[in-house]
Amino acid sequence: MRLHYFPLSGHAHRARLFLSLIGVDAELVEVDLPGGEHKTPAFLKLNPFGQVPVLEDGDVVVSDSNGIMVYLAKKFGKTDWLPDDALQAAQVQRWLSVAAGELAYGSAAARLVTVFGAKRDPDEVIGRGHALLKILEDLLARQDWLVAGRPTIADVALYSYTARAPEGNVDLEPYPAVRQWLARVEALPGFVSFARTPAGLAA
Amino acid sequence: MRLHYFPLSGHAHRARLFLSLIGVDAELVEVDLPGGEHKTPAFLKLNPFGQVPVLEDGDVVVSDSNGIMVYLAKKFGKTDWLPDDALQAAQVQRWLSVAAGELAYGSAAARLVTVFGAKRDPDEVIGRGHALLKILEDLLARQDWLVAGRPTIADVALYSYTARAPEGNVDLEPYPAVRQWLARVEALPGFVSFARTPAGLAA
Numbered sequence: 036m037r038l039h040y041f042p043l044s045g046h047a048h049r050a051r052l053f054l055s056l057i058g059v060d061a062e063l064v065e066v067d068l069p070g071g072e073h074k075t076p077a078f079l080k081l082n083p084f085g086q087v088p089v090l091e092d093g094d095v096v097v098s099d100s101n102g103i104m105v106y107l108a109k110k111f112g113k114t115d116w117l118p119d120d121a122l123q124a125a126q127v128q129r130w131l132s133v134a135a136g137e138l139a140y141g142s143a144a145a146r147l148v149t150v151f152g153a154k155r156d157p158d159e160v161i162g163r164g165h166a167l168l169k170i171l172e173d174l175l176a177r178q179d180w181l182v183a184g185r186p187t188i189a190d191v192a193l194y195s196y197t198a199r200a201p202e203g204n205v206d207l208e209p210y211p212a213v214r215q216w217l218a219r220v221e222a223l224p225g226f227v228s229f230a231r232t233p234a235g236l237a238a
Numbered sequence: 239m240r241l242h243y244f245p246l247s248g249h250a251h252r253a254r255l256f257l258s259l260i261g262v263d264a265e266l267v268e269v270d271l272p273g274g275e276h277k278t279p280a281f282l283k284l285n286p287f288g289q290v291p292v293l294e295d296g297d298v299v300v301s302d303s304n305g306i307m308v309y310l311a312k313k314f315g316k317t318d319w320l321p322d323d324a325l326q327a328a329q330v331q332r333w334l335s336v337a338a339g340e341l342a343y344g345s346a347a348a349r350l351v352t353v354f355g356a357k358r359d360p361d362e363v364i365g366r367g368h369a370l371l372k373i374l375e376d377l378l379a380r381q382d383w384l385v386a387g388r389p390t391i392a393d394v395a396l397y398s399y400t401a402r403a404p405e406g407n408v409d410l411e412p413y414p415a416v417r418q419w420l421a422r423v424e425a426l427p428g429f430v431s432f433a434r435t436p437a438g439l440a441a
Contacts, residue, residue, distance in 0.1 A: 083373045084340075095325055102332035109324035121312035122298055128334065129305035135335035137287075140343045156359065170286045 036061040038103075039081065039089040041068045043150065045143055045195035048229040049100040049134075050088040053191045056225040057113055061090070101131045104188040116188050126182040130189035134196075137167045143196040145203025149234040157204070164205035168213060171197070175212040179219060186223060194220045195229045201236035239264040241306075242284065242292040244271045246353060248346055248398035251432040252303040252337075253291040256394045259428040260316055264293070304334045307391040319391050329385040333392035337399075340370045346399040348406025352437040360407070367408035371416060374400070378415040382422060389426060397423045398432045404439035 038054065038061045040047035054061050066072050066087050073085045081089045082098035090097045090106065097106045108117035118124055141163035147153035148160070171193070174181070181189040198217050200207055207214055220226065231237060241257065241264045243250035257264050269275050269290050276288045284292045285301035293300045293309065300309045311320035321327055344366030350356035351363070374396070377384070384392040401420050403410055410417055423429065434440060 083376065084336075097325070097328045097332070099328075099332040099335045101335045102328040105331040106324050106328035109322075109327050119312070121309050122300070124312050125300045125302075125305040125309035128308040129300070129302040131331065131335065132302045132304045132338035133287075135338040136342050139339050155362075159358075173286065 037064050037091045038062070039064045039066050039078075039087055039091070041066050041087045042230045043232060044068070044087050045146075045199060045229060046086065046100040046139075047088040048195040049191060050090065050103045052194065052227055052229075053104045053107060053116075053188060055227045056186075056191065056223060057107060057111060057116065058225060059107060059111065101135060101188075101192060104191060108188060115185065116191075118183055118187065123183045123187075127187050127189045130181050131192050133167065134192035137163060138193060138196050141167050142200040142203055142205045145205050146196065146199055146234070147203070149203050150232050161203065161205055164200055164203065168197075168200070168205070168207070168210050171216075172210040172212050175216045179216070186220070190216075190220055198229060199231070199237070202232055202234040204235040206236055240267050240294040241265070242267045242269050242281075242290055242294070244269050244290045245433045246435060247271070247290050248349075248402060248432060249289065249303040249342075250291040251398040251430075252394060253293065253306045255397065255430055255432075256307045256310060256319075256391060258430045259389075259394065259426060260310060260314060260319065261428060262310060262314065304338060304391075304395060307394060311391060318388065319394075321386055321390065326386045326390075330390050330392045333384050334395050336370065337395035340366060341396060341399050344370050345403040345406055345408045348408050349399065349402055349437070350406070352406050353435050364406065364408055367403055367406065371400075371403070371408070371410070371413050374419075375413040375415050378419045382419070389423070393419075393423055401432060402434070402440070405435055405437040407438040409439055 038050055040051060040063055072078055079085055081096055088100055088103060090103045097103050105117060117127060141160055144155050144160040145164050148155050148157055180186055241253055243254055243266055275281055282288055284299055291303055291306060293306045300306050320330060344363055347358050347363040348367050351358050351360055383389055
């Protein structure tokens with residue numbers, strides 16, 4: 036199994052973290068994002084969206100970090116991480132949607148501005164980051180994990196960009212329950228950390 | 239079963255459309271978005287994100303349009319619409335992520351500007367809309383459905399906001415394969431249309 040990734044991509048970290056949490060080995064293939072490798076015909080054939088991560092498993096190619104987690108959970112029968120039950124599966128999906136939406140276009144986008152110089156309105160994306168963090172804080176003050184009383188791919192999906200939100204000037208100080216949840220994820224067997232950059236509030 | 243919805247929300251239409259496609263009756267409860275009902279304590283108790291749609295099924299409450307489709311597909315055993323196979327499930331997830339990401343912050347956001355006066359950078363969101371449409375056009379020129387050679391919740395997730403993209407000044411004229419795919423969705427038994435507004439290119 037090969038994971039095409041980039042060390043500073045939180046989407047790539049999400050996939051790498053889940054591989055590690057379930058103890059599945061994969062060769063890490065670094066994609067030269069600064070050199071534009073993700074926009075080459077060879078890479079676009081793997082993923083027409085031109086994004087990392089991409090997982091290759093023999094002839095199977097899966098892109099989208101949420102999609103990769105679903106593939107791995109299903110392939111290896113990890114119903115603890117991705118429940119089969121209708122309600123719990125829906126609740127996990129709810130957070131995968133948030134990871135692809137409010138998180139990607141909030142705290143993750145704010146970090147794109149500071150770390151990669153992306154052109155986004157900082158007020159808009161930082162504001163969206165805090166709006167999500169307020170909801171997470173309220174929830175995580177009452178429960179340890181997002182769904183089902185145990186770690187699921189919902190927690191993995193939200194972890195990486197939330198942990199590095201300060202790099203995009205999204206301050207985690209007002210959210211103690213979120214910070215405790217981050218620490219719980221970091222204490223899971225198999226956890227691998229997401230590279231830090233000297234950007235934003237983390238500088 | 240009760241679906242809290244709003245007629246001009248594409249997210250709400252997505253859930254309503256899927257209910258209809260699988261032949262499940264639900265009472266439609268209109269949420270007064272213009273009057274701010276979605277920000278009241280009673281509604282925030284149903285969905286802390288303050289968004290439609292929300293599905294109530296007895297004591298069960300599910301929010302997020304993708305989450306609602308997962309709930310319904312699992313509850314009613316619709317593995318044709320949401321495959322159990324690892325690769326196909328991952329491919330469906332890939333498009334649910336796109337629906338929550340590139341679509342919501344692209345063509346859907348462009349329509350929020352014209353229909354609801356939302357403050358977004360039109361160039362940014364219209365550009366994101368076209369970037370997704372180019373990828374869809376390339377794919378749908380080669381296949382009838384997004385995943386598995388048959389309609390799945392991936393198609394339902396992408397339909398509503400793609401169909402109404404012109405209302406946000408995202409022109410569908412350059413994308414004939416996308417328009418043919420929209421027509422295929424509209425020809426499915428149980429299809430219900432998404433309300434039109436006189437905005438953007440549709441005006």
